[in-house]
Amino acid sequence: MSTPPTEAIFSNIFNTNTWGSMESVSGAGSELSNTAQIIRELPALLRELRVQTFLDMPCGDFNWMQHVDLEGIDYLGADIVDELVQRNNERFGRSGRRFGKLDLLSGDLPKVDLVLCRDCLFHFSHADVFRALHALAESRSQWLLTTTFTYRTLPRNGDIETGGWTPINLEMAPYHLPPPRRLIVEGNVTEAIIYPLLEGSPRFPQTDRSLGLWLLDDVRETLARIGR
Numbered sequence: 054m055s056t057p058p059t060e061a062i063f064s065n066i067f068n069t070n071t072w073g074s075m076e077s078v079s080g081a082g083s084e085l086s087n088t089a090q091i092i093r094e095l096p097a098l099l100r101e102l103r104v105q106t107f108l109d110m111p112c113g114d115f116n117w118m119q120h121v122d123l124e125g126i127d128y129l130g131a132d133i134v135d136e137l138v139q140r141n142n143e144r145f146g147r148s149g150r151r152f153g154k155l156d157l158l159s160g161d162l163p164k165v166d167l168v169l170c171r172d173c174l175f176h177f178s179h180a181d182v183f184r185a186l187h188a189l190a191e192s193r194s195q196w197l198l199t200t201t202f203t204y205r206t207l208p209r210n211g212d213i214e215t216g217g218w219t220p221i222n223l224e225m226a227p228y229h230l231p232p233p234r235r236l237i238v239e240g241n242v243t244e245a246i247i248y249p250l251l252e253g254s255p256r257f258p259q260t261d262r263s264l265g266l267w268l269l270d271d272v273r274e275t276l277a278r279i280g281r
């Protein structure tokens with residue numbers, strides 16, 4: 054049986070609420086209780102980087118992003134699921150805030166100052182992660198801010214079928230990106246991996262689910278260096 058195309062996989066996830074959250078069709082990781090720290094930290098990073106054009110891809114249902122202060126920034130939210138994009142435009146579209154249908158895997162992405170690609174690459178096979186990194190690098194956008202799990206000692210980067218999930222660490226094989234230039238630790242507890250505690254270690258959640266910041270020039274160089 055052939056693999057269903059990405060659009061069909063994620064439309065089905067949307068239509069059946071596969072990720073099971075009552076608050077967000079993008080899953081528990083997109084609930085407000087799990088995104089409070091990025092809602093607070095993201096505006097300062099965007100200002101520090103002087104971001105004027107911002108591509109949020111994938112935007113999902115815009116559940117938490119609607120609470121981020123994007124004053125003065127031209128925002129484009131993009132997703133592969135048509136109905137999500139239409140619904141977002143109806144509910145949240147306004148001047149300086151648009152939503153469009155884009156496929157991260159197909160290339161031809163707009164050039165912006167910063168692309169946020171949160172909670173997406175970890176749903177992709179290795180081949181699709183590389184396809185996405187190439188598409189982002191070829192867009193000639195400047196910055197990529199994307200999900201990465203920073204701990205290294207537990208299984209990482211499984212070659213799943215697109216539509217599944219694996220904790221991704223972009224600094225490790227087969228991706229080998231350099232250390233991120235900034236890291237926002239999300240502090241997400243319910244969707245983090247709770248690591249086993251060693252005897253006597255502090256009793257707080259050990260969560261390494263983060264947003265890492267890379268220059269897309271560095272991503273392009275890495276892809277060339279590792280020949281992928």
Ligand SMILES: C[S@@+](CC[C@H](N)C(=O)[O-])C[C@H]1O[C@@H](n2cnc3c(N)ncnc32)[C@H](O)[C@@H]1O
Nearest residue numbers: 063079083111112113132133156157158171172
């Ligand atoms: C877990 S949600 C994350 C949404 C959002 N980034 C957030 O933080 O709430 C993953 C999203 O990726 C979208 N997606 C999957 N493959 C895509 C692709 N090739 N191009 C664009 N969006 C894609 C899905 O439709 C889904 O909305």
